[in-house]
Amino acid sequence: MVDADQTFVIVGGGLAGAKAAETLRAEGFTGRVILICDERDHPYERPPLSKGYLLGKEERDGVFVHEPAWYARHDIELHLGQTVDAVDRAARTVRFGDDGTTVRYDKLLLATGAEPRRLDIPGTDLAGVHHLRRLAHSERLKGVLASLGRDNGHLVIAGAGWIGLEVAAAARQYGAEVTVVHRGPTPLHSVLGPELGQLFAELHREHGVRFHFGATLTGITGQDGMVLAARTDDGEEHPAHAVLAAIGAAPRVSLAEAAGLRLAGPEAGGGVLVDERLRTSDPDIYAAGDVAAFPHALFDTRLRVEHWANALNGGPAAARSMLGRDAAYDRVPYFFSDQYDLGMEYSGWAPPGSYDQVVIRGDAGKREFIAFWVKEGRVLAGMNVNVWDVTDPIQELIRSRARVDTEALADPRVPLESVAA
Numbered sequence: 474m475v476d477a478d479q480t481f482v483i484v485g486g487g488l489a490g491a492k493a494a495e496t497l498r499a500e501g502f503t504g505r506v507i508l509i510c511d512e513r514d515h516p517y518e519r520p521p522l523s524k525g526y527l528l529g530k531e532e533r534d535g536v537f538v539h540e541p542a543w544y545a546r547h548d549i550e551l552h553l554g555q556t557v558d559a560v561d562r563a564a565r566t567v568r569f570g571d572d573g574t575t576v577r578y579d580k581l582l583l584a585t586g587a588e589p590r591r592l593d594i595p596g597t598d599l600a601g602v603h604h605l606r607r608l609a610h611s612e613r614l615k616g617v618l619a620s621l622g623r624d625n626g627h628l629v630i631a632g633a634g635w636i637g638l639e640v641a642a643a644a645r646q647y648g649a650e651v652t653v654v655h656r657g658p659t660p661l662h663s664v665l666g667p668e669l670g671q672l673f674a675e676l677h678r679e680h681g682v683r684f685h686f687g688a689t690l691t692g693i694t695g696q697d698g699m700v701l702a703a704r705t706d707d708g709e710e711h712p713a714h715a716v717l718a719a720i721g722a723a724p725r726v727s728l729a730e731a732a733g734l735r736l737a738g739p740e741a742g743g744g745v746l747v748d749e750r751l752r753t754s755d756p757d758i759y760a761a762g763d764v765a766a767f768p769h770a771l772f773d774t775r776l777r778v779e780h781w782a783n784a785l786n787g788g789p790a791a792a793r794s795m796l797g798r799d800a801a802y803d804r805v806p807y808f809f810s811d812q813y814d815l816g817m818e819y820s821g822w823a824p825p826g827s828y829d830q831v832v833i834r835g836d837a838g839k840r841e842f843i844a845f846w847v848k849e850g851r852v853l854a855g856m857n858v859n860v861w862d863v864t865d866p867i868q869e870l871i872r873s874r875a876r877v878d879t880e881a882l883a884d885p886r887v888p889l890e891s892v893a894a
Contacts (some may be wrong), residue, residue: 474548474726474744476501476502476503476504476651477503477504478504479505479579479580480504480505480507480576480577480579481504481506481578481579481580481581481582481733482496482507482509482576482578482580482581483503483506483507483509483581483582483584483641484509484557484567484569484581484582484583484584484585485509485510485582485583485584485585485586485729485762485764486509486510486511486512486515486516486551486553486584486831487510487516487519487584487586487762487784488516488517488519488538488601488781488784488785488786488788489516489586489743489761489763489783489784489787489791490508490510490516490582490585490726490760490762490788490884491538491539491788491789492510492784492785492788492789492792493582493584493761493789493791493792493795494506494508494544494547494792495538495539495546495622495685495687495789496545496788496789496793496847497792497795497796497814498547498548499745500550500792500793500796500798500876501530502713502796504579505550506548506550506669506729507549507550507552507576507578508544508549508551508552509555509556509567509569510551510552510553510554510555511554511555511752511785512553512554512607512608512609513553513554514553514565514608514609515537515538515539515541515544515551515553515877516537516539517536517537517538517539517608517739518536518538518675519567519606519636519781520781520809521535521536521611521795522536522605522606522607522608522610522611522635523605523611523635523640523643524639524643525557525592526611526644527611527614527615527618527639527640528620528643528646529565529603529615530816531844533608533612535739536608538814538862539885540810543646545856551801552569555569555570555571555573556569556570556571557569557570557728558570558728558733559728559731559732560581560728560757560758561575561732561758562720562755563590563735564576564577565578565579565581566578566758566848567578567581567597567736568862572614572833573761577784578757579757579760580757580759580795581751581757581758581759582760582788582791582792582793582795583728583729583745583758583759583760583761583764583765584756584760584764584791585724585725585726585728585729585764586724586725586762586763586764587597587606587722587723587724587725587760587763587764587779588606588722588723588725589604589605589606589719589720589721589722589723589724590689590718590721590723591604591632591718591719592693592718592720593691594690594691594692595693596692596693596694596695596700596703597693597718598641599693599695599700599716600698600702600718601617601699601700601713601714601715602693602700602718603617603693603715603716603717603718604717604718604719605636605717605719606722607742613873614633614717614825617715618640618643618644618647618649619647620648621644621648621650621714621715622644622647622648623648624650624714625648625650625729626650626714626715627650627651627652627711627713627714627715628644628649628650628651628652628713628714628716628717629651629652629653629654629703629711629713629715629716629717630644630651630652630654630710630716630717630734630794631654631655631689631690631703631717631718631719631720631880632653632654632655632718632719632720632721633653633655633657633659633660633661633673633684633719633800634660634661634719634720634721635661635664635715635808635810636719637653637655637862638660638661638662638673638810638812639652639811639812640717640719641653641677641681641682641812642677642811642812642813643865645680645681645682645813646813650681651681651682651683652662652682652683652684652685652711652713653677653682653683653684653685653701653835653868654685654688654689654690654705654711655684655685655688656686656687656688656689657670657686657687658670658686658687659671659673659674659683659686660673660674660677661673663824663825664819664824665856666825666828666846667837668831668844670842672837672840674857675811675871676812676815676840680813681816685705685709685711686726686779687707688705688707688709689705689706689715690703690704690705690706690707691705692704693713693716694710694772696712696713699714700713700714700716701714704717704733712820722725722763722779723743723763724742724743724744724745724763724777725763725764725768726743726744726745726764728746729745729753729760729764732755732758732872733748734746734753734754734755734758735753735754736766737766737775740775740777741766741774741775741776741777742766742767742775742776743777744760744766745760745762745764745765745766746762746766746775747759747760747765747766748766748767748768749767749768749770749801749802749803750790750799750802751765751767751787751790751791751794751802752794759791759794759795760790760791761784761787761788761790762784762787762788763777763778763779763783763784764777765777765787765791767802769803769822770803771803771805771874772822772853772873774822776806776822779884780806780807781809782806782807782808783806783807783811784802785800785801785824787802787849790802790804805820805821805868805871805872806820806821806822807819807820807864807868813878815840815855815858815859816846816858816859817856817858817859818856818857818864819854819855819856820854820855820856820864820867820868820871821846821852821853821854821855821867821868822852822853822854822856823846823848823853827846827848827853828847828848828853828854829849829877831844831845831846831847831882832844832845832847832879832882833883834882834883834884834885835885837858837859840858840859841858841859842859842860843856843857843858843860843863843867844856844858844860845867845870845882847879847882849876849879850876850877850879851874851876851877851893852867852870852874852877852882853871854871855867855868855870855871863874863889866868866888866889867889869890870889870892873893875893875894876893876894877892877893878892878893878894
């Protein structure tokens with residue numbers, strides 16, 4: 474069968490899906506490309522939703538992956554505001570949820586992403602309870618933060634992960650009062666461990682954020698539909714005019730599960746089980762982005778990565794696999810964050826318990842440094858804070874698995890390319 478006779482369907486109109494469609498055309502695919510997005514907005518990137526766009530520093534048009542006319546120009550059949558509610562693997566069709574029509578596919582890519590985890594407590598139906606995942610959420614939250622800042626209002630954030638901290642920084646810059654409730658002992662504890670988590674706690678405290686660690690929300694009280702306070706499991710009550718649930722995200726696997734595709738277990742963060750070429754248990758179906766749990770040979774484990782770079786690179790990798798290109802997806806995980814005057818980039822994978830020391834290169838007190846998570850002399854991950862143009866050598870240290878001289882690693886005078894033992 475020639476390309477022109479084939480139909481490739483992509484379910485999910487985020488960055489991964491849009492970049493997959495772009496790659497199919499860039500690689501010369503001439504068949505039908507159908508991109509189905511359950512939002513009415515054109516595919517967009519998510520980092521601005523908690524960073525520049527939320528702060529009012531970026532225009533709305535700047536968040537989109539491509540200008541609207543790009544899709545027609547590249548003969549991409551874009552279905553906005555539509556859902557897929559079933560995949561028939563035997564017939565190789567997908568069914569639209571709004572009218573029940575079906576489309577046949579030769580190859581199918583699931584780029585369905587993730588969705589915010591919900592607070593399962595009383596009061597979450599109040600108008601002042603928010604989540605942040607979609608452009609509409611960010612637009613709504615931007616107005617809320619501006620209003621809180623004008624009126625000296627209080628925002629309570631459940632969760633001190635990246636979304637929680639970035640929104641806390643934005644809220645303080647609008648002038649709102651902010652309390653962060655987090656069950657861990659430090660922010661970002663499950664990602665950075667206690668050593669670096671404390672640094673982010675100090676950063677936010679300097680800007681007026683209050684933390685309540687070792688606690689979880691148990692209820693939100695209000696009147697006439699509006700939020701008044703948030704209670705925690707240790708009996709405390711925090712004044713609140715708005716609450717943000719930032720307790721993580723869950724992969725959107727219901728479509729894959731109903732189709733009988735294999736899913737990853739909780740040790741990999743859930744998601745759709747794929748091989749190193751992003752193929753699912755069905756050879757004609759692929760998965761990429763937040764929803765895909767893929768084996769990573771470098772870290773000898775299966776990962777599900779919920780960050781921009783994984784969508785940016787995973788979508789094209791899946792597209793190439795759909796075209797029969799024989800290349801494994803083995804990008805070093807990467808993400809970035811901006812909070813107040815702190816900018817950082819993180820490369821690698823080093824959950825608590827996987828490393829035996831953290832090596833600091835530079836001045837952590839001035840927040841100009843690189844942190845390295847090291848096990849048995851090998852770098853597992855690196856985070857550069859207000860130090861730039863070092864991602865490539867950091868990732869090369871991770872990829873090489875070379876043993877390093879930790880004294881040289883900690884010395885800014887020694888080039889990173891020269892720290893191998």
